[in-house]
Amino acid sequence: MGERKKPTLAVFKFASCDGCQLSLLDCEDELLAVASEVEIASFLEASRAVAKGPYDLTLVEGSITTPHDAERIHQIRRVSRTLVTIGACATAGGIQALRNFKDVSDFAKIVYASPETIEALGKSTPIVDHVFVDFELRGCPVSKKQLVGVLSAWLNGRSLEVSAASVCLECKRRETPCVMVASGTPCLGPVTHAGCGAICPSFRRGCYGCFGPMESANTASMAAVWQSIGATGPDLVRAFRSFNAGAEPFRRESEVHEQR
Amino acid sequence: METAPGADRYVLDLTALNRLIEAVREAGYRVAGPKVRDGALCYEELDPDETLPQGVRDEQGAGRYRLRTGGDAALFSQAVGPHSWKRFLSPPEQRLFTAKKDDRGFRFEPGAIDDGKWAFIGVRPCDLAAIRLWDKVFQDGAWADSAYRAIRERVLVVAVQCTAPAGTCFCLSMGTGPRAGHGFDLALTEIGNGAPRFLVEAGTPTGEEILALVPKVRAGPEEIAEGERRLGQAETSMGRSLDVDGLAELLSRQVDSPRWEEIAVRCLACGNCTMACPTCFCTTVEDTSDLTGSTAERWRRWDSCFTLGFSYIHGGSVRRTISARYRQWMTHKLATWHAQFGETGCVGCGRCITWCPAGIDITEEARLFRQAAEAVPAPRS
Numbered sequence: 001m002g003e004r005k006k007p008t009l010a011v012f013k014f015a016s017c018d019g020c021q022l023s024l025l026d027c028e029d030e031l032l033a034v035a036s037e038v039e040i041a042s043f044l045e046a047s048r049a050v051a052k053g054p055y056d057l058t059l060v061e062g063s064i065t066t067p068h069d070a071e072r073i074h075q076i077r078r079v080s081r082t083l084v085t086i087g088a089c090a091t092a093g094g095i096q097a098l099r100n101f102k103d104v105s106d107f108a109k110i111v112y113a114s115p116e117t118i119e120a121l122g123k124s125t126p127i128v129d130h131v132f133v134d135f136e137l138r139g140c141p142v143s144k145k146q147l148v149g150v151l152s153a154w155l156n157g158r159s160l161e162v163s164a165a166s167v168c169l170e171c172k173r174r175e176t177p178c179v180m181v182a183s184g185t186p187c188l189g190p191v192t193h194a195g196c197g198a199i200c201p202s203f204r205r206g207c208y209g210c211f212g213p214m215e216s217a218n219t220a221s222m223a224a225v226w227q228s229i230g231a232t233g234p235d236l237v238r239a240f241r242s243f244n245a246g247a248e249p250f251r252r253e254s255e256v257h258e259q260r
Numbered sequence: 261m262e263t264a265p266g267a268d269r270y271v272l273d274l275t276a277l278n279r280l281i282e283a284v285r286e287a288g289y290r291v292a293g294p295k296v297r298d299g300a301l302c303y304e305e306l307d308p309d310e311t312l313p314q315g316v317r318d319e320q321g322a323g324r325y326r327l328r329t330g331g332d333a334a335l336f337s338q339a340v341g342p343h344s345w346k347r348f349l350s351p352p353e354q355r356l357f358t359a360k361k362d363d364r365g366f367r368f369e370p371g372a373i374d375d376g377k378w379a380f381i382g383v384r385p386c387d388l389a390a391i392r393l394w395d396k397v398f399q400d401g402a403w404a405d406s407a408y409r410a411i412r413e414r415v416l417v418v419a420v421q422c423t424a425p426a427g428t429c430f431c432l433s434m435g436t437g438p439r440a441g442h443g444f445d446l447a448l449t450e451i452g453n454g455a456p457r458f459l460v461e462a463g464t465p466t467g468e469e470i471l472a473l474v475p476k477v478r479a480g481p482e483e484i485a486e487g488e489r490r491l492g493q494a495e496t497s498m499g500r501s502l503d504v505d506g507l508a509e510l511l512s513r514q515v516d517s518p519r520w521e522e523i524a525v526r527c528l529a530c531g532n533c534t535m536a537c538p539t540c541f542c543t544t545v546e547d548t549s550d551l552t553g554s555t556a557e558r559w560r561r562w563d564s565c566f567t568l569g570f571s572y573i574h575g576g577s578v579r580r581t582i583s584a585r586y587r588q589w590m591t592h593k594l595a596t597w598h599a600q601f602g603e604t605g606c607v608g609c610g611r612c613i614t615w616c617p618a619g620i621d622i623t624e625e626a627r628l629f630r631q632a633a634e635a636v637p638a639p640r641s
């Protein structure tokens with residue numbers, strides 16, 4: 001077999017904290033393997049060098065919050081064969097989607113001396129609201145293991161297995177006694193997408209919902225369970241409005257409890 | 261293999277029980293037993309310097325579990341905790357094989373099979389029944405599993421008959437407890453007042469051999485009567501009950517009942533019930549590869565019929581609604597298991613009730629189905 005041309009990888013950032021991209025740099029053991037298997041065409045966190053597209057695989061971090069970014073994502077989609085969004089910002093709008101519940105011009109007036117120079121969209125939206133996305137990898141931040149899994153599935157041309165079931169399954173596989181049942185600690189695990197490996201319950205904390213809603217999130221029942229162990233309406237609004245506040249099932253549930 | 265019930269019984273004190281566990285270790289077993297961790301009584305490997313917890317009591321209800329420690333000196337005044345022995349018999353995550361690419365093709369290496377001998381200390385009668393159900397499925401027959409067999413064949417079972425059922429126990433209804441029928445090497449019954457004392461009987465020659473190494477006295481009529489009294493009391497203090505008379509047929513006629521939707525309003529489809537259930541055995545298989553494509557692994561993980569992926573076939577999931585998934589779970593346990601394996605799939609341990617975050621109670625749901633079915637006479641076909 002002759003030397004095949006290495007596929008190109010690009011990483012782009014929108015409104016986000018860079019944490020998910022850094023997860024890639026954080027894959028110390030695998031990073032050299034990644035670098036030897038792909039040509040990193042654009043990855044500003046790692047190198048200033050930018051090669052022109054088209055790219056075989058593009059990873060997109062961050063949400064769309066400005067008219068300029070709403071344009072830019074279309075350009076990126078045009079030069080990307082496969083586009084994968086990574087993290088809660090790119091897949092659900094991120095923590096900055098809290099603005100979706102308020103009027104963003106009010107914030108601008110408070111924060112900036114000349115608010116008229118600020119060009120911000122009224123809502124922070126996930127990439128999939130703007131362009132076709134081949135795969136969405138959840139999490140705040142994404143799991144290193146899943147990120148490497150995405151890359152190796154793509155490099156080897158095999159199907160990708162990322163479970164969208166509840167965090168509880170991971171929690172039970174690692175044999176953590178349920179914190180809600182055994183200590184009455186509110187936990188979002190039952191409505192949250194697996195992927196983190198159920199870290200928080202293993203430290204006897206409830207799940208914060210970093211990976212957003214699971215495949216069939218019954219948020220109404222979840223809220224009722226929380227209320228039965230003492231959560232108030234404001235507690236529920238806060239719980240459902242964190243990194244995945246913009247994800248539909250969480251948004252809807254948070255609004256139910258805001259009205260009360 | 262097993263001796264008749266009512267065989268020779270002896271009395272052990274705590275020192276003798278600890279000696280028994282030591283003898284088990286000396287016979288080359290790794291010891292697993294109850295241990296308090298994260299607010300629950302878990303089954304874990306016990307180190308040689310670890311003793312069984314004393315004075316631990318549990319309080320179990322639908323979606324609620326609390327441990328109280330620091331009570332009396334008793335060892336076994338509780339029911340089952342969140343874990344079952346299936347975690348030892350078929351670990352939650354198991355590597356089935358590794359495939360490595362080399363010049364000539366692929367090289368396969370089998371996954372590590374647990375070649376240790378396990379002694380399970382404190383297996384409750386409901387769990388004995390669950391292990392029997394698993395044996396039927398995985399030890400022989402069409403689904404025999406070599407990894408299961410390798411572990412199972414070497415397990416030594418020290419059962420504990422129940423004298424303190426929890427609020428969610430209903431083994432009496434299922435005919436599995438609180439007495440241990442068979443399937444144990446040794447069975448204990450706690451009879452102490454103040455200082456711990458136990459009745460012990462052997463169920464197999466292996467059990468007899470271990471027992472021969474332990475200082476003991478033959479049980480007198482009073483001690484045997486005390487054991488009987490406590491077991492009798494346990495039978496009258498079951499927290500839950502389930503009327504199994506005709507239940508499988510009754511549920512099979514409820515496929516289109518609106519009650520499934522009512523349950524689905526509460527059900528989170530989280531899968532906790534299936535993970536906690538000692539008879540649930542479903543797994544999924546996942547392949548991984550490294551970035552260079554030179555090493556691949558196949559993993560088997562515990563799965564649940566509450567996931568969408570579970571019923572995914574050719575482009576879609578069959579059980580899209582939570583009601584369809586709850587129906588699958590409940591009818592498999594209580595109805596279709598009969599058709600599949602000739603008996604019920606529920607041993608009455610109550611774990612699915614306690615460990616359901618939404619507190620959904622399979623006995624209560626079954627009762628409501630029966631009530632509804634009896635209000636409308638069954639259709640004659």
Ligand code: SF4
Nearest residue numbers: 168171178179187189
């Ligand atoms: S602790 Fe949370 S994640 Fe774990 S089983 Fe309980 S509810 Fe689910």
Ligand code: SF4
Nearest residue numbers: 537606607609610612
């Ligand atoms: S269905 Fe529930 S009560 Fe029955 S064996 Fe399973 S966990 Fe125990």
Ligand code: SF4
Nearest residue numbers: 386422425429431437
């Ligand atoms: S269900 Fe029966 S056998 Fe099982 S723990 Fe409860 S009382 Fe014991």
Ligand code: SF4
Nearest residue numbers: 527528530531533616
């Ligand atoms: S019955 Fe309870 S434990 Fe089972 S999936 Fe539904 S909410 Fe989860």
